[in-house]
Amino acid sequence: MLSKRLSSIAEMVDTKVLYDVGCDHALLDIYLSNEKNIKCIAIDKSIDCVNKAIKNVKKNSSNIKVLLNDGLNNIDILENSTVVISGMGTKNIIKIIENKKIDYLICQSNKNIYELRKNVCNLGYHIIDEKIVLEDKYYIIIKFEKGYKKYNEKEYYLGPILLKNKNNTYIDYLYKLKQNIEKNINKYEESKKKKINTLLNQIKEEIEYN
Numbered sequence: 001m002l003s004k005r006l007s008s009i010a011e012m013v014d015t016k017v018l019y020d021v022g023c024d025h026a027l028l029d030i031y032l033s034n035e036k037n038i039k040c041i042a043i044d045k046s047i048d049c050v051n052k053a054i055k056n057v058k059k060n061s062s063n064i065k066v067l068l069n070d071g072l073n074n075i076d077i078l079e080n081s082t083v084v085i086s087g088m089g090t091k092n093i094i095k096i097i098e099n100k101k102i103d104y105l106i107c108q109s110n111k112n113i114y115e116l117r118k119n120v121c122n123l124g125y126h127i128i129d130e131k132i133v134l135e136d137k138y139y140i141i142i143k144f145e146k147g148y149k150k151y152n153e154k155e156y157y158l159g160p161i162l163l164k165n166k167n168n169t170y171i172d173y174l175y176k177l178k179q180n181i182e183k184n185i186n187k188y189e190e191s192k193k194k195k196i197n198t199l200l201n202q203i204k205e206e207i208e209y210n
């Protein structure tokens with residue numbers, strides 16, 4: 001059975017072809033191939049992970065192409081397909097997608113969600129869906145589509161779609177974020193404090209007007 005995080009990613013896939021970069025166990029691909037008949041290409045740069053993926057694919061009788069590869073290097077991405085990159089850092093995600101033509105991109109970064117939104121959008125994408133899930137911690141999953149759109153700083157920090165469709169998990173996340181910022185406010189450099197205080201006030205407003 002898929003984790004809540006991987007299930008939420010799976011729900012966002014609505015193309016016939018998927019590239020899962022950093023597939024590790026390939027559990028997402030096995031689910032999407034077996035249950036939704038999606039053609040999956042599972043990619044990992046670690047030979048151990050590729051072997052693990054192949055073993056899982058065989059065990060589940062799935063029809064999945066497993067590739068040992070660094071990111072999307074030398075891979076032609078089909079039109080109207082989705083690339084998933086989850087469980088990696090933002091810098092790694094950006095490196096993988098730079099100079100690539102991707103129609104739909106689903107990302108779940110372990111940290112720096114602000115940088116993820118901003119840098120992916122600067123590469124010519126806009127946000128079409130966002131989800132937040134709580135397992136051992138909060139995970140934010142963002143779906144992008146090709147095409148520029150302008151966002152403000154608040155949207156890059158807090159998520160344009162999450163802000164529009166606030167659910168209980170998101171409100172709890174905002175509380176935790178607020179507490180965390182308040183606890184650490186004195187650790188920020190003077191030059192960054194103004195920006196952080198603005199964000200803090202925006203978070204408070206969102207919580208209050210909920």
Ligand SMILES: C[S@@+](CC[C@H](N)C(=O)[O-])C[C@H]1O[C@@H](n2cnc3c(N)ncnc32)[C@H](O)[C@@H]1O
Pocket residue numbers: 021022023024025043044045046049069070071072085086087088092096
């Ligand atoms: C923490 S696992 C995440 C697995 C899975 N995507 C998930 O969300 O559960 C990160 C995986 O990304 C792989 N990885 C990291 N950088 C990569 C790259 N440039 N190309 C392909 N795989 C990469 C690692 O080998 C590892 O298997």
